[in-house]
Amino acid sequence: xxxxxxxxxxxxxxxxxxxxxxxxxxxxxxxxxxxxxxxxxxxxxxxxxxxxxxxxxxxxxxxxxxxxxxxxxxxxxxxxxxxxxxxxxxxxxxxxxxxxxxxxxxxxxxxxxxxxxxxxxxxxxxxxxxxxxxxxxxxxxxxxxxxxxxxxxxxxxxxxxxxxxxxxxxxxxxxxxxxxxxxxxxxxxxxxxxxxxxxxxxxxxxxxxxxxxxxxxxxxxxxxxxxxxxxxxxxxxxxxxxxxxxxxxxxxxxxxxxxxxxxxxxxxxxxxxxxxxxxxxxxxxxxxxxxxxxxxxxxxxxxxxxxxxxxxxxxxxxxxxxxxxxxxxxxxxxxxxxxxxxxxxxxxxxxx
Amino acid sequence: xxxxxxxxxxxxxxxxxxxxxxxxxxxxxxxxxxxxxxxxxxxxxxxxxxxxxxxxxxxxxxxxxxxxxxxxxxxxxxxxxxxxxxxxxxxxxxxxxxxxxxxxxxxxxxxxxxxxxxxxxxxxxxxxxxxxxxxxxxxxxxxxxxxxxxxxxxxxxxxxxxxxxxxxxxxxxxxxxxxxxxxxxxxxxxxxxxxxxxxxxxxxxxxxxxxxxxxxxxxxxxxxxxxxxxxxxxxxxxxxxxxxxxxxxxxxxxxxxxxxxxxxxxxxxxxxxxxxxxxxxxxxxxxxxxxxxxxxxxxxxxxxxxxxxxxxxxxxxxxxxxxxxxxxxxxxxxxxxxxxxxxxxxxxxxxx
Numbered sequence: 001x002x003x004x005x006x007x008x009x010x011x012x013x014x015x016x017x018x019x020x021x022x023x024x025x026x027x028x029x030x031x032x033x034x035x036x037x038x039x040x041x042x043x044x045x046x047x048x049x050x051x052x053x054x055x056x057x058x059x060x061x062x063x064x065x066x067x068x069x070x071x072x073x074x075x076x077x078x079x080x081x082x083x084x085x086x087x088x089x090x091x092x093x094x095x096x097x098x099x100x101x102x103x104x105x106x107x108x109x110x111x112x113x114x115x116x117x118x119x120x121x122x123x124x125x126x127x128x129x130x131x132x133x134x135x136x137x138x139x140x141x142x143x144x145x146x147x148x149x150x151x152x153x154x155x156x157x158x159x160x161x162x163x164x165x166x167x168x169x170x171x172x173x174x175x176x177x178x179x180x181x182x183x184x185x186x187x188x189x190x191x192x193x194x195x196x197x198x199x200x201x202x203x204x205x206x207x208x209x210x211x212x213x214x215x216x217x218x219x220x221x222x223x224x225x226x227x228x229x230x231x232x233x234x235x236x237x238x239x240x241x242x243x244x245x246x247x248x249x250x251x252x253x254x255x256x257x258x259x260x261x262x263x264x265x266x267x268x269x270x271x272x273x274x275x276x277x278x279x280x281x282x283x284x285x286x287x288x289x290x291x292x293x294x295x296x297x298x299x300x301x302x303x304x305x306x307x308x309x310x311x312x313x314x315x316x317x318x319x320x321x322x323x324x325x326x327x328x329x330x331x332x333x334x335x336x337x338x339x340x341x342x343x344x345x346x347x348x349x350x351x352x
Numbered sequence: 353x354x355x356x357x358x359x360x361x362x363x364x365x366x367x368x369x370x371x372x373x374x375x376x377x378x379x380x381x382x383x384x385x386x387x388x389x390x391x392x393x394x395x396x397x398x399x400x401x402x403x404x405x406x407x408x409x410x411x412x413x414x415x416x417x418x419x420x421x422x423x424x425x426x427x428x429x430x431x432x433x434x435x436x437x438x439x440x441x442x443x444x445x446x447x448x449x450x451x452x453x454x455x456x457x458x459x460x461x462x463x464x465x466x467x468x469x470x471x472x473x474x475x476x477x478x479x480x481x482x483x484x485x486x487x488x489x490x491x492x493x494x495x496x497x498x499x500x501x502x503x504x505x506x507x508x509x510x511x512x513x514x515x516x517x518x519x520x521x522x523x524x525x526x527x528x529x530x531x532x533x534x535x536x537x538x539x540x541x542x543x544x545x546x547x548x549x550x551x552x553x554x555x556x557x558x559x560x561x562x563x564x565x566x567x568x569x570x571x572x573x574x575x576x577x578x579x580x581x582x583x584x585x586x587x588x589x590x591x592x593x594x595x596x597x598x599x600x601x602x603x604x605x606x607x608x609x610x611x612x613x614x615x616x617x618x619x620x621x622x623x624x625x626x627x628x629x630x631x632x633x634x635x636x637x638x639x640x641x642x643x644x645x646x647x648x649x650x651x652x653x654x655x656x657x658x659x660x661x662x663x664x665x666x667x668x669x670x671x672x673x674x675x676x677x678x679x680x681x682x683x684x685x686x687x688x689x690x691x692x693x694x695x696x697x698x699x700x701x702x703x704x
Contacts, residue, residue, distance in 0.1 A: 162510045
């Protein structure tokens with residue numbers, strides 16, 4: 001069937017979605033029996049909604065030419081909010097604006113509006129999950145809507161799918177991971193002799209670090225990811241302030257050299273574990289053997305390990321391909337959309 | 353709701369299932385809203401079927417005392433086949449007899465009978481999948497029944513769940529893995545100075561290798577696993593004879609020492625990749641860097657890596673806990689049962 005998508009946010013991830021839909025919408029129709037149609041996109045300045053479908057290439061061109069998708073034919077400066085969602089008549093709302101750890105906006109308002117309008121929601125931004133977990137999950141439960149967010153926990157690492165499908169029936173004792181590629185890239189560069197500042201600049205030049213790397217290097221991003229993983233898989237309801245957090249600014253060349261001398265490497269490790277009936281979560285630099293499941297990860301590799309009973313340690317790691325992070329994250333948004341379509345019975349048997 | 357299970361085979365895996373159900377059936381009811389009830393078990397000598405439910409502990413005791421579950425109250429010597437399945441009135445049939453690569457029996461007959469009786473099927477044995485893939489999948493499709501088999505591809509490694517749920521929408525280019533724990537254990541022992549024969553004996557003493565290790569050391573088990581993975585995730589329909597296969601008997605101490613000198617280790621690598629419109633699969637010893645995603649795996653660790661577009665290399669590895677292989681494999685059978693229950697809508701919302 002046709003599945004209508006509305007997107008808030010047209011930066012790296014939103015544009016990545018448009019690129020992937022432009023490339024693969026026919027293949028998805030054939031393979032999964034769903035016609036994915038973009039019927040609404042908004043960015044900071046405006047938007048466009050049209051239930052007959054928006055052309056991904058046209059959206060990318062409008063953004064390039066005018067700086068906003070409002071430049072697409074029929075677009076409107078200032079279009080936003082519930083009115084935008086209503087006009088898109090979407091089955092699925094994708095929240096892909098920048099993560100905001102101060103008040104989780106505009107995502108938090110959009111997600112509530114979407115759920116109240118009966119629209120299932122896929123999140124690529126972490127603010128609403130990191131600041132309003134319980135309220136968001138209770139709202140979705142009450143309204144019987146699905147909220148998916150596999151793009152938010154170290155996008156390509158299949159940690160949520162492993163927990164939900166492969167560890168069902170088992171008990172997860174604790175989780176540890178390298179969930180922030182930027183800091184891993186910087187620490188890897190420092191272990192090869194660069195200073196912290198040089199490492200940051202190199203990561204920026206590679207398109208991995210933001211102009212302001214604060215959210216990464218001070219551990220905010222990793223803290224949000226581990227709290228989302230913990231809440232989703234250990235049943236906790238942590239908020240960002242509950243995560244003990246230490247970033248990588250304090251890591252020195254001497255520490256890295258000491259670690260290397262022991263066959264180890266310093267990594268920013270995010271961890272969540274049960275403590276009685278509580279769950280405690282932390283982010284901090286740790287020294288790990290270089291052939292350890294996490295210690296071996298260099299550059300912008302990421303990974304998550306679950307310690308379980310009775311299956312032992314079940315880990316997953318990702319070594320990104322050459323594709324941009326926007327394309328890769330957009331792919332993980334689309335996987336949530338495709339899984340949702342399957343679980344809701346929207347997918348039909350493939351054609352041939 | 354109540355989900356009735358019938359099992360063929362009461363060796364390590366069947367007994368592991370009884371142990372896990374004895375321990376956790378109440379927890380599964382609370383967590384997943386399903387009451388898992390064993391209503392039939394057969395082994396080589398006989399069986400028992402009772403729709404009011406069989407006591408797991410009683411089954412284990414009958415097996416210990418009489419060598420067959422036919423010794424359970426109401427059991428019958430010689431009970432088997434379609435009659436057994438009909439009397440169990442199962443929702444799910446679990447095929448847990450020994451893998452047979454000659455004619456896939458008794459599993460292949462049981463699976464066909466179960467599907468024809470409208471019973472969804474979970475396989476822990478590989479014979480029917482490795483020898484009759486197309487016929488089995490066509491039968492299940494025609495009868496609209498589900499066949500799950502995540503226990504057959506290196507049991508705790510979540511490779512099928514990753515392919516199905518986390519890589520949906522992406523393209524898998526190739527798969528490589530260490531999927532046989534016994535040969536990895538033997539190669540690890542040899543790399544620490546033991547001879548091949550000493551390595552085999554040590555793995556047998558650890559309960560990892562069988563008395564006759566042929567299926568492991570000659571690569572049959574790994575070949576079956578990679579063909580099942582390839583067929584399930586790359587759309588092929590390979591049979592066991594299609595897999596190029598070289599085991600570990602030819603690996604010498606000199607080769608292991610050479611590899612170690614280069615910072616590498618020799619591993620039995622199973623691989624499947626696209627070759628035009630075909631899929632080719634192989635099993636053979638290869639030298640890998642010791643901090644490589646597969647090269648670092650020692651002892652009875654296992655792992656599978658998917659090379660994908662656009663997500664790059666997505667890998668999963670498992671380091672088993674102290675639990676026996678039977679318990680661990682049984683857990684992976686139960687995860688298939690629990691996922692099936694969820695997907696079929698048999699699970700209700702958890703109690704509290």
